Amino acid sequence: MSKNTNARDITAKISAGKMGATKISVTKDKKRQAILDASNQQFRKYGYKKTSMDDIAKHLGISRASLYSYFTDKDDIFCEVTIQIHEEALAAAEVCLGSTGHDFSTRVKNALLARHSPFQEAVIQSAHGSELFDEYSRLCGDIVAMSNDRFQTQLALAIKAAAKAEEINLKTSGVSAIAAAEILNLSTAGLKHGAPDLKTFENRTKKLVKVFIAGLRNSNKV
Numbered sequence: 041m042s043k044n045t046n047a048r049d050i051t052a053k054i055s056a057g058k059m060g061a062t063k064i065s066v067t068k069d070k071k072r073q074a075i076l077d078a079s080n081q082q083f084r085k086y087g088y089k090k091t092s093m094d095d096i097a098k099h100l101g102i103s104r105a106s107l108y109s110y111f112t113d114k115d116d117i118f119c120e121v122t123i124q125i126h127e128e129a130l131a132a133a134e135v136c137l138g139s140t141g142h143d144f145s146t147r148v149k150n151a152l153l154a155r156h157s158p159f160q161e162a163v164i165q166s167a168h169g170s171e172l173f174d175e176y177s178r179l180c181g182d183i184v185a186m187s188n189d190r191f192q193t194q195l196a197l198a199i200k201a202a203a204k205a206e207e208i209n210l211k212t213s214g215v216s217a218i219a220a221a222e223i224l225n226l227s228t229a230g231l232k233h234g235a236p237d238l239k240t241f242e243n244r245t246k247k248l249v250k251v252f253i254a255g256l257r258n259s260n261k262v
Contacts, residue, residue, distance in 0.1 A: 045135070047231065051063045071110070072110050072212075073102060075100065075107065075110055076117070076120055076121050076124055076214070077097065077110070078090070078096060078099050078100050079096050079117045079121055080121045081099075081100060082095055082096055083118065083121070083166075083168075083172060084162060084165070084166040084168070084172070085166070086168070087166075087167075087168030087172065088114075088118065088168070088171055088172055088175040089171065089234065089259075091114070092114070093107055093108070093113065093114055095166050096114075104176075110209075115179055118175060118179055119180055121177055121185055122176065122179075122180045122184075123183055125158050125159070126183060126184075128158070129154060129156075129158050129159075129187075129192070130155070130187065130190055130191055132154035132155075133151040133152075133154040133191060133194060133195075134142065134151075135154075135229040136150035136151040136154050137151045137194060137198040138198075143196075143207075143251060144202045144207045144208065145249055145250060145253040145254075148195070148224065148249050148253060149249040149250075151194075151195065151198070151243060151247055152224060152225070152245055152249065153242060153245055154227050155186045155191050155225070155228075155231060156232065156241075156245075157238060157241070157242070158234075159176075160197055160232050160235065160238060160241050161238055163232075164235070164236075166238060168204070178246060184190070187243050191225060192218070192221040192222055192225050193221075194218040195220075195221035195225060196218045196220070196221040197217075197223060199215040199217040199220050199221055203217065206252065207255055207257070208256035209256060209257070213255065215256070220252075220256070222257070223252070224248070224249070224252060226252045227248055228245050228248065228251075231244040231245055231248065232239065
């Protein structure tokens with residue numbers, strides 16, 4: 041099976057349900073999960089290119105045959121690790137948006153950080169961050185696009201709810217909930233570039249959200 045076919049197969053798993061409504065299925069099997077966890081560690085420690093299926097099998101103390109009974113090849117594992125990270129990030133973002141203990145600006149900031157920080161952390165903390173990002177872009181484009189769509193749907197719903205609760209004003213701002221969600225999400229993704237550490241990225245995101253939400257709130261006074 042080719043590398044491209046692996047990516048398409050995994051994308052098919054995501055597309056099995058309605059986009060934005062059906063969560064990506066992540067197998068609960070303990071051995072499969074152990075493989076994903078160990079592989080993620082190996083990728084971060086040694087980089088994608090220098091990590092082989094043999095390395096992963098040896099690290100886990102299992103045979104190559106056992107490893108291949110779960111995954112087709114290294115690309116397959118990498119994409120599955122990516123799916124899991126996206127699922128966990130989306131779940132965390134959903135919790136942040138639904139929190140009743142914070143104002144809307146804080147909920148949005150926390151959701152954006154929950155969505156984007158795991159990937160930024162991996163790139164910054166690994167000595168092979170640039171290589172991992174390249175492989176992530178090469179293999180997981182469809183996964184990323186679908187995950188972005190789901191997150192922006194989550195965020196747009198939260199923005200609509202905030203407008204209904206009169207925490208912000210979409211009508212006088214001239215910005216739709218969908219457009220606002222897209223701007224916030226893509227702007228946050230852009231703030232990753234050049235950030236030397238996670239704290240810098242977090243501070244940038246905090247300032248972005250503060251300015252953006254303040255604009256939507258001030259539109260009540262227009």
